[in-house]
Amino acid sequence: MSPVDSPIPYYPVNDFGPLMKGLVIGGVGIVHVFLAQFAIGGGMLMWYLERRGQRGHQDARTFVDGYFRILVLVSFVVGALTGVAMWFTTIQVGARTIGLMIDEFHWLWATEWVWFAVEITAGYAFYRYGPRLGGRARLRLLAVYALASWLSLFWINGILSWQLTPGRWLDGGGVWAGFFNASFWPSLIFRTAVSTTLGALAGCIVINTMDLPRDRKAALLRHAARFAAPIAVMPVIALWFFAVLPADSRSWLLGGSMPMTMFVGVAAGASLLIGGYVIVGLLLKRLYINGATATLLLALAFGATAAGEFVREGARKPYTVRGALYSTSIRPEEVAALRELGATAGDPYPLTTTYPTEQLARGAKVERALCDACHTMHGANALVELTRTWTDDQLRLNLAKLQHTKGFMPPFAGNAEDVEALVQLLRYERDDGAAPPAMSAAAATPETLAQIARWLDEAGTQPAGAVK
Amino acid sequence: MWPFDGSLASLWLVLYLASFALHAVFVGYVAAGTVYALVAAIRRSADPVAAQVRDWLPFMLGAGITAGVGPLLFIQLLYQRRFYTANLLMGPRWGAVVPALIIGFYALYLAKASERWRRLALGTGALCFGFVAWSWTELHQVMLEDRTWRAMYASGARFHLELAVVPRLAIWLGAMLALFATVAAWSAAPAGRRRLSGLGLAGLIISGLTAAGTIVVSRDFDPAHGWTYVLALAAIAAAVGWGFAARRPDGRGLSLATAATAAALVAGAVVREAPRLALIERSRATADHTGGLVVFAVTLVIGVATIAWIVRTVRRAPG
Numbered sequence: 166m167s168p169v170d171s172p173i174p175y176y177p178v179n180d181f182g183p184l185m186k187g188l189v190i191g192g193v194g195i196v197h198v199f200l201a202q203f204a205i206g207g208g209m210l211m212w213y214l215e216r217r218g219q220r221g222h223q224d225a226r227t228f229v230d231g232y233f234r235i236l237v238l239v240s241f242v243v244g245a246l247t248g249v250a251m252w253f254t255t256i257q258v259g260a261r262t263i264g265l266m267i268d269e270f271h272w273l274w275a276t277e278w279v280w281f282a283v284e285i286t287a288g289y290a291f292y293r294y295g296p297r298l299g300g301r302a303r304l305r306l307l308a309v310y311a312l313a314s315w316l317s318l319f320w321i322n323g324i325l326s327w328q329l330t331p332g333r334w335l336d337g338g339g340v341w342a343g344f345f346n347a348s349f350w351p352s353l354i355f356r357t358a359v360s361t362t363l364g365a366l367a368g369c370i371v372i373n374t375m376d377l378p379r380d381r382k383a384a385l386l387r388h389a390a391r392f393a394a395p396i397a398v399m400p401v402i403a404l405w406f407f408a409v410l411p412a413d414s415r416s417w418l419l420g421g422s423m424p425m426t427m428f429v430g431v432a433a434g435a436s437l438l439i440g441g442y443v444i445v446g447l448l449l450k451r452l453y454i455n456g457a458t459a460t461l462l463l464a465l466a467f468g469a470t471a472a473g474e475f476v477r478e479g480a481r482k483p484y485t486v487r488g489a490l491y492s493t494s495i496r497p498e499e500v501a502a503l504r505e506l507g508a509t510a511g512d513p514y515p516l517t518t519t520y521p522t523e524q525l526a527r528g529a530k531v532e533r534a535l536c537d538a539c540h541t542m543h544g545a546n547a548l549v550e551l552t553r554t555w556t557d558d559q560l561r562l563n564l565a566k567l568q569h570t571k572g573f574m575p576p577f578a579g580n581a582e583d584v585e586a587l588v589q590l591l592r593y594e595r596d597d598g599a600a601p602p603a604m605s606a607a608a609a610t611p612e613t614l615a616q617i618a619r620w621l622d623e624a625g626t627q628p629a630g631a632v633k
Numbered sequence: 634m635w636p637f638d639g640s641l642a643s644l645w646l647v648l649y650l651a652s653f654a655l656h657a658v659f660v661g662y663v664a665a666g667t668v669y670a671l672v673a674a675i676r677r678s679a680d681p682v683a684a685q686v687r688d689w690l691p692f693m694l695g696a697g698i699t700a701g702v703g704p705l706l707f708i709q710l711l712y713q714r715r716f717y718t719a720n721l722l723m724g725p726r727w728g729a730v731v732p733a734l735i736i737g738f739y740a741l742y743l744a745k746a747s748e749r750w751r752r753l754a755l756g757t758g759a760l761c762f763g764f765v766a767w768s769w770t771e772l773h774q775v776m777l778e779d780r781t782w783r784a785m786y787a788s789g790a791r792f793h794l795e796l797a798v799v800p801r802l803a804i805w806l807g808a809m810l811a812l813f814a815t816v817a818a819w820s821a822a823p824a825g826r827r828r829l830s831g832l833g834l835a836g837l838i839i840s841g842l843t844a845a846g847t848i849v850v851s852r853d854f855d856p857a858h859g860w861t862y863v864l865a866l867a868a869i870a871a872a873v874g875w876g877f878a879a880r881r882p883d884g885r886g887l888s889l890a891t892a893a894t895a896a897a898l899v900a901g902a903v904v905r906e907a908p909r910l911a912l913i914e915r916s917r918a919t920a921d922h923t924g925g926l927v928v929f930a931v932t933l934v935i936g937v938a939t940i941a942w943i944v945r946t947v948r949r950a951p952g
Contacts, residue, residue: 167779169714169914176714177721177786242738245698250731252705253720257728260717267709268917272925275648278702279929279936285699286940289692294947302946309939340924515787 168513173499175512176260178533183544186258186537191478193254195471197247199363202356202470204240205318206364207232208288208311210392214368215307217388219300224377224385229307230296232371233288241288245281259538261494262485269340270324277320284313318356326352328486329477330409335488335632347409355402358395359470362439365392366463373456383453390447390454396440403433411487413630414480417573425479428472435469438462482573488632491575493535500578500626508534508579520593524609528590531583542594549595560588561613565620568629576626581617585609635858636903636910641921645710646913650902652703657898659697661812663741664762666690669813669832670744671755682825686817687751690741690758698734710920711913718782719775726791727772730765737761770801777909803843808901810836811871815894823882830879833890837872841865857907860900867897 168175181189211229218226255263267274287310295303323344327334334343368389372382407415417425439462446452454462485492495503503510509530516533520526532548540548552560563570564584567577577584589609637643666686673683708716720727737758744754771793775785785793814833818826848854856862870893877886 168718168782169779169912174714176717177782179721179724238742241695243735245695246731246735246738249698249702249705249734250728253728253731256717256720257724260721264709264713264717265919267706267713268920269923270925271645271706271710271920272923272929274706275703276925276929276932278706279932281702282699283936283939283943285695286943289695290943290947293692294950297950297952298946302950306943306946309943313939513783515783517787517789 171511171513173495173511174261174264175514176494177514178537179257180517180537181541183541185539185541185545187478187539188545190251190254190258191471191475193247193250194478195467195474197244197251198474199467199470200240200244200247201318202360203363203367204236204244204284205311205314205357206360206362206392207236207240207367208284208307208314208364209361210364210368210389211236212304212307212311213392214385214388215304219304222384222388224375224381225388228368228372228375228385231375232368233292233295235367235371236288241285245285259485259492259494262490265486265490266324266328269343270327273320273324273340273344277317277324280313280316280320284310284317287313315357315360318360319353322353322356323349325477328484329414329481330411331487331489348406351402351406351409355399355406358399358402359466359473362393362396362443363463363466365389365443366439366459366466368392369454369459370456370463373454373459379453386454387447387451390443393439393443394448396436397444399436399440410480411630413572414482417482418476418480422479422573425476428475428479432469432472432476435465435472439465439469479573483568483575483628491578491628492538493575493578494538495535495575495578497626497628497632500576503578504580504621504626506580508583520590524586525590525593527583528586528588528593531579531587532590535578535587548591552591553595557588557592560591561585561617562620564588565617566624568627569624572629574629576624576628577621581614581621582609584617584621585614635860636907640915642711642913642915642917645707646906646910649704649707649711650899650906652700652707654898654902656697656700656704657808657902658812658816659693659700660762660766661809662693662816663690663697664759664766665806665809665813665832665836666693666817667737667741667755667758667762669817671752671759674744674752674755680825682817682821682829685820687741687745687755691738691745694734694738694741710917712776712909713914713917715776715779715912718779719772722775722782722785722791723768723772723793724791727768730768733761733764737765766805767798767802770798770805773801774798777912800843800847804840804847807836807838807840807843808898810839811894812836812898814875815891818878818887819891826882826887827879830875830882830886830890833894834872834875834879837868837875841868855904855907857904860903860907864897864900864904867893867900871897 211233214222214225215229218224218229252263287306291298291303291306291310295306298306323346326348327343327346330347331343332338332346334340334346336342369386372385372389375382375385377385407418410418413421418429420426442454442458442462447454481487481492483491485494488497490496509527512530512534516526516529518529520529532542536548540546540551542548543550552563555563561584564577564587565581567574579587637647667690670683670686670690673680740754740758740761744751744758747754774795774797775781775793811833814829814836818829818833821829854861871890874886874888874890874893877884878890880886
């Protein structure tokens with residue numbers, strides 16, 4: 166059967182070496198989100214300062230014409246291209262996930278594309294013709310640019326938040342039930358606040374590079390700093406976001422998974438520092454912010470964005486689309502069939518590495534199908550290290566009852582032979598391939614396989630947490 | 634009318650082809666324009682067309698990338714498994730198109746801003762865009778050849794070095810020259826327009842001869858329900874238009890060449906798609922029943938109107 170025709174889509178899997186796939190997509194995603202949000206906030210800031218400029222604040226006008234070139238050269242180009250890179254990277258990491266997102270939301274994605282096209286057109290028009298245009302046309306162009314970029318966020322936000330809280334969409338509520346999901350509004354407001362803050366901080370850096378006396382810079386800085394004020398509402402919005410999260414996701418973030426909790430702490434701590442400086446220092450005390458401090462705050466904002474995106478991705482576990490698709494690119498309803506058939510029965514792609522036994526080769530295929538999306542063998546989030554000290558039976562038990570071993574893991578989507586093959590592969594890899602006798606017949610006696618099968622049955626095929 | 638019917642997949646196909654044609658106009662301008670500007674820079678000629686092209690190239694690339702999101706979206710609906718599989722088989726080497734585009738983009742800005750670095754920047758840009766064009770052509774071929782997927786994956790090969798890629802690229806090269814000449818000629822002075830007429834004609838000849846040669850060698854002619862004939866007639870009309878434009882740059886030759894090139898572009902998009910229409914995945918239950926079409930249609934109208942307003946506004950700008 167051609168790979169195109171199999172009932173469950175199987176895709177070739179690429180090895181990224183010691184890099185966990187999540188790190189690859191995370192790296193691209195964080196840069197993209199940061200730049201895209203900066204472009205939105207920057208657009209709003211420019212509209213505001215253009216308005217000030219037309220009411221007599223000449224420096225505001227000078228700022229707009231200088232700042233916009235930086236915005237165009239950085240955020241348009243790298244932002245737009247990292248958007249395309251996100252698409253390609255997502256295909257590399259989870260082709261079935263992006264496929265489901267496209268299937269479900271293609272018209273809304275196309276809607277987002279139209280606004281993106283308007284944003285780019287308005288942006289370039291201002292970049293190229295802005296200095297020659299009259300005040301009214303300038304203001305309108307900037308308004309179109311800011312509105313279109315925010316609407317682009319509006320549409321993509323619904324698709325991304327759906328992954329985490331699809332809600333009534335799971336009951337057949339349709340595309341709008343999925344789009345206006347529980348985390349849609351807190352995410353949108355949060356991202357809008359982040360956008361204006363990034364725009365303001367970048368604006369403060371640019372103002373410090375302008376050839377102006379200090380008092381005129383200070384006046385301009387005060388105007389720009391107002392755009393960071395929405396950071397004050399972020400704690401409330403963050404609490405709202407936490408409140409609408411599924412209970413198990415919330416528990417990972419609030420102590421259930423220390424790495425995730427630490428990232429929550431980093432995001433909250435960095436945001437608190439920025440917010441404190443902006444609210445107390447810039448807005449209340451009217452302090453002068455120099456370029457170095459503004460750069461430091463922007464770097465902190467990047468750290469907060471990175472941590473926040475990690476939290477958002479991590480909170481989805483064990484799904485990429487909650488209730489619909491596991492991080493292994495297997496649908497929940499397919500697990501039972503794979504328990505019967507085996508995890509790799511339909512996998513048409515050969516291995517690219519040779520192994521001394523068939524069982525090890527099967528283990529490698531199982532690892533590729535069920536583990537590779539989030540783990541490596543020896544690099545980041547390494548399977549060998551996570552299981553190094555477990556006894557053989559403990560390893561069998563923990564894999565067979567995977568969703569109970571760790572609540573953010575999906576149920577094992579294979580049969581007893583698959584579990585045993587994976588166990589033997591992990592031991593083989595742990596011992597640097599030096600102990601093939603571990604794969605002897607004794608390691609997979611009928612009694613062992615029967616025990617694994619019992620454990621699989623006890624674990625069931627449902628995830629550990631509630632679906633919604 | 635073939636290949637369109639009343640199905641939803643047909644609507645995706647229409648949008649795919651329309652957005653692809655728009656994308657082709659911009660990327661054709663960028664790829665051929667970069668080479669044109671590079672040649673002018675190497676020859677150190679004070680060519681006003683080259684100066685204008687350098688000025689517009691960064692915008693055109695931005696527009697090309699933006700327009701490219703449309704076909705990238707719709708191809709995932711039409712040929713999802715094939716597209717994803719080809720992406721994955723080509724792996725990180727496929728992902729290299731993004732850094733290539735970023736480098737190419739900044740190279741175009743550098744070429745615009747610095748006379749000292751112009752030749753190097755344009756050369757770098759031309760290499761980057763050539764790499765991207767070649768990668769897309771390879772990807773297209775990999776998508777079609779599912780029988781080779783297992784072997785390609787097993788071997789770890791990231792390149793699909795097949796002879797079919799060469800004529801495909803050559804046809805594209807010709808089409809890009811023709812598209813570039815068509816767009817650039819409208820803002821060129823008579824002398825430049827004459828030169829661009831020759832370039833447009835050369836592009837049509839390259840595409841036509843390569844296509845004819847491929848048909849003769851492969852002995853495989855697909856009339857695509859008449860679209861191939863439409864393409865041939867439109868290309869001939871465009872050639873006639875370029876002939877007139879070369880003789881009288883201020884005459885109606887350019888209008889004829891433009892209209893005929895537009896027709897050839899649409900027909901060419903259909904002819905290009907014809908061999909893989911049978912591969913469209915038609916049983917996409919989730920995609921078939923989803924909503925949002927009305928929102929998209931309304932947004933598209935608003936978006937087009939807004940862009941038209943922007944264009945009108947900047948055209949009125951003094952100077």
